[in-house]
Amino acid sequence: MNATDRTPADLLRSALAADPARPLVTFYDDATGERVELSVATFANWVAKTANLLQGELSAEPGDRLALLLPAHWQTAVWLLACASTGVVADVGGDPAAADLVVSGPDTLDAARACSGERVALALRPLGGRFPKTPDGFADYAVEVPSQGDRFQPYAPVDPEEPALIVAGAEHTGAEVVERARAEAAGLGLTGPGSRLLSGLGYGTWEGLSAGLYAPLASGGSVVLCRHLEQLGEDALAKRIESERVTATRRHAS
Template sequence: MTLTATLLDPILKANPARPLITFYDDATGERIELSAVTTANWAAKTANMLRDECDVETGTSVAVLLPAHWQTAAVLLGAWWCGAHVVADPADAEWILCDADRLDLALAAAPSGGVVALSLDAFGKGLTGLPDGVVDYATEVRQHGDDFVPWEPVPDTAPALGDLSVADTAAAALRRAGELDITAGDRVLSMAEWSSLDGVVDGLLSVLAVGSSLVQCRNPDMGKVIARAAAEKCTRRL
């Protein structure tokens, strides 16, 4: 199976309606809660867009220059559903997905495929004034379907995250969940960044690998952390 199917299928079978990712941005007051099935739908839309518009397939190298955000989770899961290889260095990527703050960095890398830019807007507003050839994620992704089926199987040995294969990435996520003491019944409050490949494993994949749920805080107001943990019934903190 793809890495995305490996992570999401058990969660969807167990309880598709339960909250899987709850996202806060204390700088904007934003709170968005995604169930397992809604997370899967966003990942599927992203996978369909990447395959149909960007020709992303097994082994295509992709760099993700995005903060820890619910849309970043959709991007990563969508990319892996296509069989993409997520790399750390944008210079090594055929496609780069980035936010507006890192658009210049993405363009300077001159990826052979192109650049997809995300506004990360809570209401789905796209970016304006983008250079020719840059794909606006918010505009394009909504045109694609909520279900995704790969055209061909993605081997367990295909590269998925840095030097790790699909199988190795899934194993690393399970191992880190054990080391971080995250279990299936946990609700994990996290302020961790996903700016490195290790950060993605610890902050996102370890939670999904054991079927836990994530409360991710961006620009955290530390004065709200204790009350938020209680309100969200969190049992672990990263």
């Protein structure tokens, strides 16, 4: 990654320029058997489309707060980087009533209705599938995002010193996210390109976000992000670590 990268969106652009074909996020849901692998290029395309949805269709502006009511999931990672691309503050698990807009999974729709602004729902179905019936009061992400543009340009440059992320009540600027992720990468076993971290942590803490997205991105590595990892037996986990060429693991919060 480049020393001049100041925001998570900068990190993604550098990763795309360096090696667009390498894996970035490999996602498993051990409750459903789902596996999705996204290269840097594929992930960046999802981010661009989502950022265009945010800025264009949802009229989100820099500094707006987005309550992100999603679990650790590849689509959550996409939304985090889309927020970083537009200057929108991603408030992970935040109060929808205090947010300008909300993005919700299928299990938090009732809580999300407290948001008076735009509401987006994700079914979190395999292959990014849509809801059988769009929830009342929400736009279905899987319906809205495919038609968005593959390239994104913010209306105004994103200020790395402005708030970018809120997690567990703590606010971080874009620059702080990048600096902290870089500083923590080696301690997570991410020593550079080719490093591959398996994370079973949720996204509700900085530790989970760092292991599950930001540190792999900042170090040129990749993440095997596992939801419901506790349902996987030790033998199956060992096979996954071998087959996915995992070089480090973070299964439990420290």
